Structure formats: structure tokens, C-alpha cells
Amino acid sequence: MKIIFAIGIGSFIGGIARYILSEFVQSKFLSVFPFGTFVVNCIGCFLIGIVFGLSEKSHLSPDWKLFLTTGLLGGFTTFSAFSNETVQLLRDSHYLHAAMYSASSVGTGLLATFLGIFIIKLF
Numbered sequence: 775m776k777i778i779f780a781i782g783i784g785s786f787i788g789g790i791a792r793y794i795l796s797e798f799v800q801s802k803f804l805s806v807f808p809f810g811t812f813v814v815n816c817i818g819c820f821l822i823g824i825v826f827g828l829s830e831k832s833h834l835s836p837d838w839k840l841f842l843t844t845g846l847l848g849g850f851t852t853f854s855a856f857s858n859e860t861v862q863l864l865r866d867s868h869y870l871h872a873a874m875y876s877a878s879s880v881g882t883g884l885l886a887t888f889l890g891i892f893i894i895k896l897f
Contacts, residue, residue: 777840784845792850807871808859811852812879818851819883823890831894 792814800810825842828834834842856879863872 777837780837780841781845784841785849788846788849792852806863806866806868807875811855811859812875815851815856815879816882816886818847819886820890822847823887824894825890827891827894830891
């Protein structure tokens with residue numbers, strides 16, 4: 775039950791952080807491209823790479839790993855928002871933006887995760 779509470783607290787914090795950062799980033803661009811979610815997801819991928827890198831080095835307890843990955847970063851990043859924004863771009867006939875968003879989100883997300891793991895392995 776303790777870990778369920780920890781995951782819930784992490785999700786609460788991550789969700790609020792996602793909303794604040796996403797809104798802040800999106801307010802800086804006059805575009806239909808969902809920069810806010812894109813930036814949040816890239817940062818989240820990088821951070822989850824760091825967490826997994828730390829856990830591979832045994833510097834992270836299983837409880838902390840669940841709190842950080844399932845809770846905090848699970849609440850922070852959101853595939854459902856990415857999917858919804860892509861569908862909205864397609865519905866609004868912004869096909870190029872939808873393709874660029876999909877490809878760059880997946881590609882940059884994977885790269886950011888690998889980068890996070892790589893940085894931890896360096897130290």
C-alpha cells in the first residue's frame with residue numbers, strides 16, 4: 775500500500791508539472807504545432823533514461839524507481855495528449871504538422887531516453 779501511495783503522489787506532482795510547463799512553452803509559440811506537449815515528452819524521456827541508468831548502476835531502490843518512473847514521470851509525460859493532438863492536427867487538415875509532430879516526438883523521445891542512459895553510464 776505504501777508504494778501505491780508513493781506512485782499516486784508522484785503522479786499528482788508530475789501531472790501538475792506537465793500542465794504548468796506545457797502551458798508555459800506553448801504560450802511562447804504562435805503555432806498549431808503542440809510544442810508544449812512535445813517539450814514535456816522529450817524532457818520526460820530524457821529523465822526516464824536517467825532514472826533507468828541510475829537503477830542499472832544500483833543507485834536507486836525499487837520503491838524510488840517506481841515513484842519516479844510510474845508516478846512522477848508517468849504523470850509528467852502523456853502519450854494520450856500526444857495522440858489527441860496528432861488526431862486534432864489531422865482533423866484540421868494540418869497533415870504536415872501532424873507528420874512532423876509524430877516523427878519528431880517518437881524520434882526525439884527515443885534519442886532523449888538513450889541520451890539519459892548514456893550520461894549516467896559515463897559517471
